[in-house]
Amino acid sequence: MSTPDPVPSSDFIRNIVEDDNRSGKYGGRVVTRFPPEPNGYLHIGHAKSICLNFGLAAEHAGGICHLRFDDTNPAREDVEYVDSIMEDVRWLGWDWGGHLYYASDYFEQLFDYAVQLIKEGKAYVCDLRAQEMREYRGTLTEPGRDSPHRERSIEENMDLFQQMRDGEFEDGARVLRAKIDMASPNVNLRDPVLYRILNTEHHRTGAQWCIYPTYDFAHGQSDSIEKITHSVCTLEFEDHRPLYDWFLDELDVYHPQQIEFARLNISYTTLSKRRLRELVEEGYVTGWNDPRMPTLSGLRRRGYTPLSIRNFCDRVGVAKRNSIVDLALLEHSVREDLNQTSPRVMAVLKPLRVVIDNYPEEQTQEFEAVNNPEDPSMGSRKVPFSRVIYVEQDDFREDPPRRFYRLSPGREVRLRYACYITCVSVVKDETTGEVVELHCTYDPESLGGSSPDGRRVQATLHWVSAAHSVDAEVRLYEHLFATAEPGSGEDDDADYKSDLNPDSLTVLTSCKVEPSLAEAAPGSRYQFERQGYFCVDTVDSTNGNLVFNRTVPLRDSWARIEQAGKQG
């Protein structure tokens, strides 16, 4: 098992595992599992669970974490999801070794367990239809009533259950139920369903079965079969635990310990599988791997690194309190990693043409540019310079506000790695008044980026030589939702879609990037100096048509100053 930089941390689950190890409860074994249902793509909430379970195993000598697909509902599951889940877990950096399992591997064993319960008079076949069963179940405050089939003989139950397996009945005709207590205050204990009839082919067992165990009947026993020590799951299963305990005790089999923790929530997005599916199926995004999606495939395409996600998961902690983590923490985690590892390049997103009047028309020269100031081993490259360049529209203001240090008429700034320029005139579109071109002069003494007289400039701009630039498309992403807690308004969940951020994607098509990016490989990550981290899109980018995704912008203190000014 690989152990990607386990960050030592402490939480109540790790404390429990430590205590169990000290007391020898499981003989020093630590065996966990990540148990997804293959009915959708993994998202960053799953990453929290993956890092917890695989991390727990990695932190202990001999620890093991299984990958087990909880594939008990063939109607919703598919190999497409199995494949994507394995890819995503591996991408995150975890390795289940030989411990790949499927609940469907245990169908025969589970059937035997059911038979055992029937023989002991602890389970029965019930003919009630779903609607009737609901009526018999009672409510949260009123006890349920016993099914009329509750007292069938063991022989009759055995016979009926075998007929269920043999395909004698249509979907929904009968179920196998545990005989527990219809008056239990815990509704999970009111004779829950163990097996239902589903005449549906399973993605792994084919047409072998027409009855399938429910999650409740399969999960705990699967953990037991795999000799899991600590079965970590989310809070909503807390009041299922008495049911799982009942099965394990009545079956008299190995008993893992279930521990529940709060699932991850992040502001300005959603980690509801149902909602994510709707966004995909109804076309609000382009797919499960849309870079705006919090899925692992979306984050990957967006440019997030596995390490940044693992670090994020370490930082959010593990507890039982429902909470919403600030998206800023995720963004911090990815900036932290990318700052160390990304080569810097210059790219102009919204080009403004600049003519340097005193620079010879046919001349070109190259300047040495550092690839990564955080990592000298990444070396340097040459960047071509000529008379006509592009700078960022946002880096020029004809009428500069207070604390705006960038270019404006008469002001001198530095072109990164190149020279000082001073703006001498502005060309505007006659009809719109829009600034379309700047004329500047450069100081030949400042070539290389500093002047012998030691005078300072207040700003350094990124730029691209017009003649040498490469065209690119850049996709700017913002929060998927415009509100921190989508769907939390009056109508509650009813219309979380109205909280979608209409500006979550901005496509810029006339960007100019430095020539070194011409051959940039899909998936490669860069810092566009002064702007943010970007990666070459793995789906739409081609040799002649570069497409970049913005992973996350750089922190921008000027934007904050400007924003504060606007608010008064």
Place this chain on the structure above:
RNA sequence: UGGGGAUUAGUAUAGUGGUAGUACGCCUGACUCUGGCUCAGGUGGCAGAGGUUCGAGUCCUCUAUCCCCAGCCA
């Protein structure tokens, strides 16, 4: 009095009877050929009320608020 959970700075978490920490965020400042990074400083918290104790975030009682459960989903 249906059952099960939870409550510590803006956010997320540590603290298991002895000075309430950390991270992110935010605010200052230093540095800087990225208004990035880094560094220094600052901001700000135990849901409430009683009780036990020399001493309570921690133990007890009560209250309040929030979350989950009535699928043949997981």
